[in-house]
Amino acid sequence: MAEGGVVAEFPNEPRQSAPVEPQEPSGFLGWSDPTLVALARSVGTDLDAALEVARSLSPVAGALGGATWSWVRTLASLGAGDLTVARVVEPHLDALAILDQAAQHDRATDDSWPSPVPTRGSTWGVYAAHAPGQHLQAVACGGEWALTGSKPWCSLADRVSHAVITAHVDEHRRQAFAVDLGHAGVRVSEDPWVARGLAHVRSTSITLTDVPATPVGPPQWYLERPGFAWGGIGVAAVWFGAACALAQSVLDSAHRRDPDQLALTHLGRLDTALHTTLLSLRDAAERIDAGEARGSVGELLAARVRATSAATAELVLAETGRALGPGPLTSDEEHARRVADLTVYVRQHHGERDLARIGAQRVREQR
Structure with missing residues (x-):
């Protein structure tokens, strides 16, 4: 039904999803943790199992601000595996990081707002x-x-x-x-x-x-804390992971038959966008660990990363659809759900409004 894409026909039988056993990451998933990708894929939409994954990954929240790439890679790997799982785990880790930051604030300031300690299994x-x-x-x-x-x-x-x-x-x-x-x-x-x-x-x-x-924390601390904007980088990491998984399906299709020039163009667009986002996430993690992402600087950094990741996610959704045609959207449950999930998830980004905030901050800096 479609022409010029990597896949252009409806298969006669539903295509089976790839096995969930961990495999060495390659292609667009070369940065990922294969064990976490496989775990998220195996859990899928089972919310009880996803909540159990969240509990098991609770220690990762402590990596934010010290080993931030580990936190970013964890969230991105879950996003590459399954967005339902990532959507469960991401706010759980965010909340634990907030509680940890509040406890650090209390100790540093001898504040009268003793922070709660999360109970085991919560x-x-x-x-x-x-x-x-x-x-x-x-x-x-x-x-x-x-x-x-x-x-x-x-x-x-x-x-x-x-x-x-x-x-x-x-x-x-x-x-x-x-x-x-x-x-x-x-x-x-x-x-x-x-x-x-x-x-x-x-x-x-x-x-x-x-x-x-x-x-x-005390009044306004939640909004003014150094890590307020960092949580948005975690969401951007999840978008990136899912985008990489979609792009990988295009690359896998190209390996199944000789790609034509148009298929190679799709892959080139995917590669450049995803590489830019990966560098943006790595740079953000390094800046957070170096103490260079506080206050308005951290706010601008997070806004840039989110805007970059959101734009990449939307590009990947469009390129993947054109490259693969309707086949996987109608016969591959995992692929079709990933497309639908990412389409909704990336709408957390406010598009032009968020870009306007970045522009306004740059104007303020010049005054």
Whole structure:
């Protein structure tokens, strides 16, 4: 049905996904951890198993800021394996990194906001989004805190045990809190989740009524901490991993038959975009470890990495579709789901609005 691509026909039988045993990384996945790629592929959409993977990888959160490439490579490898698994693990590691950063802040400043310590076996989300018509208020009484109100975009709130949640402490300031989502005062919305991509990672609003909460750092610390922007680099790493897996399917197809000039052009576009993103991620990891990614510098670095990775993901989605035609989208479950998942996931990037923020920061620097 399609012409000029690497694959141009519907196969008569559904094509089987590649085996999930670890293989030496090659091609567009040469940077990856093959064991993690295979693990994520084997877990797929099994959320209970994905949460178990998140628990097992909890120590990786401690690599952020000291061995950051290990953290980036872990998330990217999971993204290359399966985006449902990566979407479960990424916020879990982000939350643990936030708690660790808060504890370091407490020790360094002798702060009066002792940070919570995650319990063994807990799983975490990070809920920091805001939306018109939804407000979450934190109220202190007798030294104890409680949260009341609603919060949007709370992924897996019905599956994870805890979350780091931002709430207003007054008209102008927000603060992060750790919350046990099993508390009776937490109600998860029953709003429909009609997504075709990331279909198993339901994201909805939650309502809290006098839910006990433990402060994570003082007011505004969550937004002003050195690592605030770094979490976005982790998301960019996941996008990159999934993009590499899609590009690898084009390269694999080229090996199955002699590629024509157009197929080679597709591969050239994929290679240059992915190589640029890989260098961007490696550079960011090195700068974080060197202490060169704090404040506005870290904010600009993370924005650049996210913009680069998002643009690459969108290019890969387009090039892969043109190169392979409709065949794998209709007969290869893993490929079709990866395309749908990445299409939804990369929409976390705000496109031109995020690029405009980068431009505005460069203008401010020149003044």
